[in-house]
Amino acid sequence: MKVESVTDIDWKRTPEPQADQYDTDVAERLAKGRGPDVSGLENAPRIFDGAVPIEETTAESVQFPESCVPAPADHPNIQQAVELIRLWPTVFTQCQRLIRKANFFVDTAVPEKGFIGSLSRAGADGFGTVAVTVNDPVALAESIVHEMGHNKLRALGVDFTSAKRIVTNTEGDQYKSPVRYDCLRPMTAILHAMWSYTYLTALDVEILRASSDHAVKHRVAQQSLALNLPRLDFGLDVLQSHVQTDEAGKQFFFGFFQWLDRVRAAGYDILERVGIKPLPFVHPDDAQGKTNGPRPARVNGLHQYRLGEETLIYVPDAEKAHALNPSAVAIFDLCDGSRTVQDICRELGPLVGKTAGELTPDVEQGVTQLRELGLLQPD
Amino acid sequence: MAVAFQGCAVAVRSTAVEVIDEFRRVCGTMVVVPDAVTPVGHLQVDRTGEVYVVSGDTDVALGDGSLADVMRCLRYSVIQLFIQAFPGLYWFHAGAVAWGGNAVLIPGHRGRGKSTLVTGLGDHGWDYLSDDVVPLDPQTHTLLPLPFAPAKREYPGRRMRSVWLRTTPKTDVTVPGERVRSGPTPVAAFVIPRYRQDAHTKVAAFSPAQAAALLLENCWNFGAPRANAVRYVCALAGRLPAVRAVFSDGADAARVLAGTREEWMMDRAAAREA
Numbered sequence: 001m002k003v004e005s006v007t008d009i010d011w012k013r014t015p016e017p018q019a020d021q022y023d024t025d026v027a028e029r030l031a032k033g034r035g036p037d038v039s040g041l042e043n044a045p046r047i048f049d050g051a052v053p054i055e056e057t058t059a060e061s062v063q064f065p066e067s068c069v070p071a072p073a074d075h076p077n078i079q080q081a082v083e084l085i086r087l088w089p090t091v092f093t094q095c096q097r098l099i100r101k102a103n104f105f106v107d108t109a110v111p112e113k114g115f116i117g118s119l120s121r122a123g124a125d126g127f128g129t130v131a132v133t134v135n136d137p138v139a140l141a142e143s144i145v146h147e148m149g150h151n152k153l154r155a156l157g158v159d160f161t162s163a164k165r166i167v168t169n170t171e172g173d174q175y176k177s178p179v180r181y182d183c184l185r186p187m188t189a190i191l192h193a194m195w196s197y198t199y200l201t202a203l204d205v206e207i208l209r210a211s212s213d214h215a216v217k218h219r220v221a222q223q224s225l226a227l228n229l230p231r232l233d234f235g236l237d238v239l240q241s242h243v244q245t246d247e248a249g250k251q252f253f254f255g256f257f258q259w260l261d262r263v264r265a266a267g268y269d270i271l272e273r274v275g276i277k278p279l280p281f282v283h284p285d286d287a288q289g290k291t292n293g294p295r296p297a298r299v300n301g302l303h304q305y306r307l308g309e310e311t312l313i314y315v316p317d318a319e320k321a322h323a324l325n326p327s328a329v330a331i332f333d334l335c336d337g338s339r340t341v342q343d344i345c346r347e348l349g350p351l352v353g354k355t356a357g358e359l360t361p362d363v364e365q366g367v368t369q370l371r372e373l374g375l376l377q378p379d
Numbered sequence: 380m381a382v383a384f385q386g387c388a389v390a391v392r393s394t395a396v397e398v399i400d401e402f403r404r405v406c407g408t409m410v411v412v413p414d415a416v417t418p419v420g421h422l423q424v425d426r427t428g429e430v431y432v433v434s435g436d437t438d439v440a441l442g443d444g445s446l447a448d449v450m451r452c453l454r455y456s457v458i459q460l461f462i463q464a465f466p467g468l469y470w471f472h473a474g475a476v477a478w479g480g481n482a483v484l485i486p487g488h489r490g491r492g493k494s495t496l497v498t499g500l501g502d503h504g505w506d507y508l509s510d511d512v513v514p515l516d517p518q519t520h521t522l523l524p525l526p527f528a529p530a531k532r533e534y535p536g537r538r539m540r541s542v543w544l545r546t547t548p549k550t551d552v553t554v555p556g557e558r559v560r561s562g563p564t565p566v567a568a569f570v571i572p573r574y575r576q577d578a579h580t581k582v583a584a585f586s587p588a589q590a591a592a593l594l595l596e597n598c599w600n601f602g603a604p605r606a607n608a609v610r611y612v613c614a615l616a617g618r619l620p621a622v623r624a625v626f627s628d629g630a631d632a633a634r635v636l637a638g639t640r641e642e643w644m645m646d647r648a649a650a651r652e653a
Contacts, residue, residue: 303606305613310588312616314595314609321595321609323588 006030006165011251014156015195016259017090017202024094027155034155035100035128045073047082051096054078057103062131067109071134078104080137084216085145088206091199095148098155100128102144107133127151138207138220142200149199153192156252160189166249167191175242178235181284187243194235198260201228205266221276229267230281236260280361296344296367297337297377315374322373331366335376341367381413382406382457384525387464388416389436389457393424398431401446402453405528408559420460424449436460454527458512461525462600468514468523469608472597475508475522476500477560478640481567482522484513486597492572492629494531498552499633501529506560512599517611521563529554531629568644569594569621570636578625580632582639585623591616620644 014023041053059068071078086092130147134140157164161171167188174184179193204225208217236257245253271278303314309326324332330351334344345356345363352359370376380399381388390413393399403410420436430444437456442448462470473486474497483500487493497510510529513522529552571585571593591613601608622643626632636643 303609305588305591305610307587307591307613307617310586312588312591312609312613314606316605319605321592323586323592325586325588 006248009248011166011248012255014252015256017088017094019090021090021093021097023152024097027098027152030157031127031155038101041101047078047102048085048092048096048099052099053101055101055103057131059105062103062105064105064131064133065107065109068105068107068133071104071106073104075104075106075134077134077137077140081134081140081144084138084141084207084211085203087210088145088203091145091148091203094152095144098128098148098151099130099144103129103131105131105133107135127154138216138224141207142203142224145203146196146200149196150192153195158188158191160192161186163188165246166252168244168246168249169242173242175238176234176283176285178231178238178281178283187239190235190238191243194232194239194260195256197228197232197235198256198263201225201232201267202259202263204228205263205270208270218274221271221274225267226271226276226278229264229271230278232260232264234281234283236264279358282357282360284357293340293342294379295337295340296335296371298332298335299375299377302375313373313375318374320374322375327362328366328370331363332370332375335367335370337377380406381411381416381418382409383411383416384409384461385465385523386416387419387461388413389460390418390421391424391453391457392421393426395424395426395431397446398424398426398449401450405450405454406457407526407528407554408556408561409526419464420456422453422456424453458525461514465514466600467518468516468600469598469612470600471513471515471594472511472599473513474510474529475513475524476505477508477522477564478505478644480565481644482508482560482564483568483570483644484515484522484566484594485570485572486594487572488597490574492574492624492626492632494529494552495574495629496570496572496624496633496636498529498531498554499629500637501552501554501558502630503633503637505637506558506564507554508560508564515566516563517608519563520565520615522566523563524560526554526559528552566615566619568619569616570643571621571623572632573623573625574627574629575625576627578627580624580626580628580635582622582624582632582635582643584643585621587613587616587621590621 009026010022014026017023038053041055044053044055046053054073056070059066085095128151130144132140132143132147156166158166169187171186174186175190177185177190177193179197204220207220208225211217243253268278301316303316305312311324311329312321313324314321330348331344334347341360341363342356345359348363349356349359367376371378380403381390388411391399391402422433422435422437425432425434431446431449432444433441433449433452433456437452437459439452439455439459441452471484471486472488473484474493475482475484476497477483485493485496494510497507501507507526507529508522509525509527511527512525514525515522530550531552569585569590571590594612594616595609598608598612620643624632624636
């Protein structure tokens with residue numbers, strides 16, 4: 001389908017990659033020939049079945065840290081990443097069309113294997129370029145799709161801090177981001193974050209469905225899907241609560257939320273089937289806000305009896321007894337009226353190998369339950 | 380007639396022969412000759428038209444006044460009087476059975492499957508102490524028999540609302556006289572029953588703290604001071620093994636418990652001693 005003008009665009013079909021490449025057509029047309037100069041790369045090594053040239057450049061030119069050095073074009077992780085993206089054919093084609101050149105680096109500050117994570121950003125020439133570290137093939141695949149997603153959204157008219165269409169919130173209106181915690185972000189940036197992580201998560205789902213490599217699948221589920229799905233939940237709430245749109249945006253978000261719902265449902269379904277729990281997401285500002293919050297305290301006169309790792313608490317006034325498991329005991333013991341929930345999380349974190357942020361939902365739930373049992377003083 | 384427990388008795392009188400006959404059957408080996416033991420209360424049943432009326436030392440309310448209702452009223456009135464007569468005992472809402480020199484306490488709320496396990500284990504040669512209320516002597520750590528005739532519900536094989544537990548009468552189960560314990564037996568373990576629709580029988584260790592909490596929840600009378608009772612129950616739960624039996628087929632659960640008795644009664648106890 002050819003797109004003649006902006007008003008002709010079926011915006012509902014632009015967020016989710018379409019099998020007929022409708023969204024790619026729209027993005028290409030709206031990019032209006034923007035993109036890097038690829039002359040001089042005619043003989044460069046290529047990926048995506050010859051569609052995308054690899055350009056060797058410096059870390060400085062793409063604002064990567066000094067620890068990043070250009071990766072050889074035949075680095076095995078590059079082709080492995082491309083093969084992972086091939087598991088999602090629609091997006092493989094989209095990458096062929098929307099990425100004009102790629103810069104690859106090895107980050108010498110991190111091991112080449114064993115974790116999912118990478119640096120990525122649009123290359124020095126803006127639209128149509130990706131710069132990515134290749135240390136891990138899965139992270140590389142995710143990053144390529146992630147950056148391609150940013151490119152597509154920019155082509156559709158939404159930049160990080162401003163938008164030609166779709167989003168009408170002003171740059172001054174700032175919101176909590178599901179991926180950047182150092183400051184509040186404009187709604188356009190929130191959309192970019194949600195958008196690129198939806199692409200990334202959808203790729204994870206495709207990998208988990210299609211790959212036969214069980215080691216890769218386990219790592220994707222545990223290190224990526226379990227981490228990112230709760231972030232998407234958080235970001236979705238921010239978007240649905242605060243986004244302001246034009247007419248195109250109404251249609252666009254209709255399509256985006258439908259796609260996002262499908263991706264989240266598929267992701268959670270996979271996690272449940274493989275028995276991996278999503279990692280609860282708490283925005284640091286929310287956790288920080290609790291520093292000055294209530295300081296739960298045990299009620300007076302309780303009788304405690306240690307029984308192995310567990311404890312029986314008897315409440316004389318209510319003539320009731322409650323058995324607490326070790327986790328509940330750990331929380332209960334710290335509820336002495338001097339600590340906030342966040343303080344408790346910080347103290348327990350090192351004991352269980354989790355961050356305070358990861359522990360917060362469990363501790364909050366534990367405090368609530370202890371209060372409901374009558375073991376803590378009312379708020 | 381009189382119903383005896385630990386040398387004390389509750390006298391039950393009625394002009395209705397069917398009431399005495401039925402209650403005699405319900406009380407089984409606890410029936411004694413009146414005036415042979417110390418009286419701790421008396422109950423009188425009279426018939427007024429189609430319904431019965433219970434009077435005397437009771438505050439247990441009658442329902443429809445039917446014979447079955449009178450049996451329920453008499454039974455709990457007698458238990459209440461024994462509880463008042465022996466406040467130093469801990470009275471649990473529980474069943475109890477014994478194997479050799481060891482007794483097992485089976486505490487639980489209505490509908491959890493206490494009677495089902497008690498009668499089921501009886502089919503595997505276990506002796507009967509009680510199926511509903513069990514006194515424990517904290518001085519000797521023994522369970523005392525209170526062997527009212529056991530009765531169990533026949534589960535309908537489908538999910539039922541909780542009201543079913545109140546409205547469906549239990550079916551009496553006959554226990555041969557030689558299978559009824561007459562003396563105190565040391566408590567050696569706890570079995571926590573949990574009837575669950577469609578569950579396969581599963582017997583698994585139950586934590587001491589959870590066992591203690593459940594025992595306290597199902598204790599009808601602690602005596603005083605209460606803190607001593609809590610401490611005692613915790614010590615007991617910490618010392619004795621406890622298992623939870625989840626099941627939908629009571630006969631199968633009893634078979635599994637009987638067949639694995641040495642594992643859940645002995646191994647954990649031995650391990651704790653070690």
